[in-house]
Amino acid sequence: MSDIVRITVFVKDIKDVDAVDEVYKTFFPTYVPSRTTVAVAALPMDALVQIEALVSHGEGSIPNAPQAGDLIKLTNNTSNAPTSPLSTQTVAFSHYNYLSAQLPIDPKTGRLVTGGVKEQAAQSLKNIKTILESIDVPFDDIVKMTIFLKDLSDVEAVNEVYSTFFPDSAIARAVAYVPARTVVAASALPMDALVQMEAVVSHGDGTPPQEIEDRHGIVIWANNTDNAPKSSLSTQTVAFSHYNHLSGQLPLDPKTGQLVNGGVKEQAEQCLKNVKAIVESIDHVMDDIVKVNIFLTNIADIDAVDEVYTTFFPGGVPARRTVGVSALPENALIQIDVVVSNAEGTPPKA
Structure with a gap:
């Protein structure tokens, strides 16, 4: 289970998250992967919960040539973004880095920021940026964003904020680079948030024993x-x-x-x-x-x-x-x- 880098928990009723968490803890007694929790309108077979895992695979998949399997995961939390005992803010393995979905929480207070969906979208993106800065990764290294919205009609307002964050650097602006993106309607989000954002990030440095110098390729x-x-x-x-x-x-x-x-x-x-x-x-x-x-x-x-x-x-x-x-x-x-x-x-x- 410690090979898992990200877990996504879908629940039918957001109030069930506490009960799910009690069970969840028993499966991850020490290490916790990055995590996304969302309430959705329905799940297959009328289930109350669906859990998806992304697992690191150190031995690779080259035919008849297993790699050493000695790559390590790098985990990181910064106090400048919201922390949780049930998830790690960012888990890197090889050339990818998975961030826990970011709610519009002010890390100083642990509460949702004041304001509407625009302020909340900005805070979610700020939290992502802060986490990336804590591991020296530029914002434009994000390759995929998933946006969960309580009300899909808020997407225009969120887009206004989103477009001020991407592209970030002069290089990315020059080529008009924006990540791949999926927008999903959630029936509810943790802490009654209006928006939650999840990022997948390219991680050129790799993770040991990969050499950082190799990233230039x-x-x-x-x-x-x-x-x-x-x-x-x-x-x-x-x-x-x-x-x-x-x-x-x-x-x-x-x-x-x-x-x-x-x-x-x-x-x-x-x-x-x-x-x-x-x-x-x-x-x-x-x-x-x-x-x-x-x-x-x-x-x-x-x-x-x-x-x-x-x-x-x-x-x-x-x-x-x-x-x-x-x-x-x-x-x-x-x-x-x-x-x-x-x-x-x-x-x-x-």
Whole structure:
């Protein structure tokens, strides 16, 4: 269990978190991974809780050539951002760094900041920035952001704040770099917050015994294609080292920018077509996908989605999580985001 770097806890009722935490503690008596906790509208099989884990894999996956398996995790907490006995603010392993989802908590008081969703969004982002500064990692090394909103209609206000944080550095501004992004409606968030943000960060220094000097051979590759919907607030795909993070895909026709006609089947197909277009635009195939996240406004639609889904993955299906949400951007019925394996790595382009 100590190989786990991030846990995501989905509950049906936010009031159940305390009970979940009592059990949770018994599984992590000393080390605690980074963590995200969200209440959602529904879970498969009418479950009350769903837990997802991301696990470090030191021995790698090179055929017939296991690596030493001696890479260590680096964990860090700073008192300048909110701390919790049940999670570590940031856990790094190899070339990635996973931050616990940040609530709009003022670290000095331990309470939510005063104000509305804009002030809360700014505080969440400030907390992320503070955590990254504490480990000497620039803000623009973020490759993927997930934003959980209590009320999806707050997204415009959050975007106003968000765009003041990204891009951060002059270099990132010059290339207009923004991370991949997914926006999710939560039925409730811890401490009754209006917003919570989670970051995945590239970690070029690696973790010992990897040499820090080796980082100069790895860069972020960001890419957009005209064959999938574009947004000024997110990059369709951001690759770093051996992984590639895609922005959440809605069932939008890239030519018109509108929702496709039809029901959830047609929408699921369009989401997956958009994913496929992005994956193929960077010379990958659907079989390279290692993880899929599906968000549905009606959890009962899962069977219809599965009929379409299996046609896109004839060679076997990736790991997956499915969550029911109260609403999706553009009034969509479904949203899909994926993580793709990137075996060739991301060396600097000549």
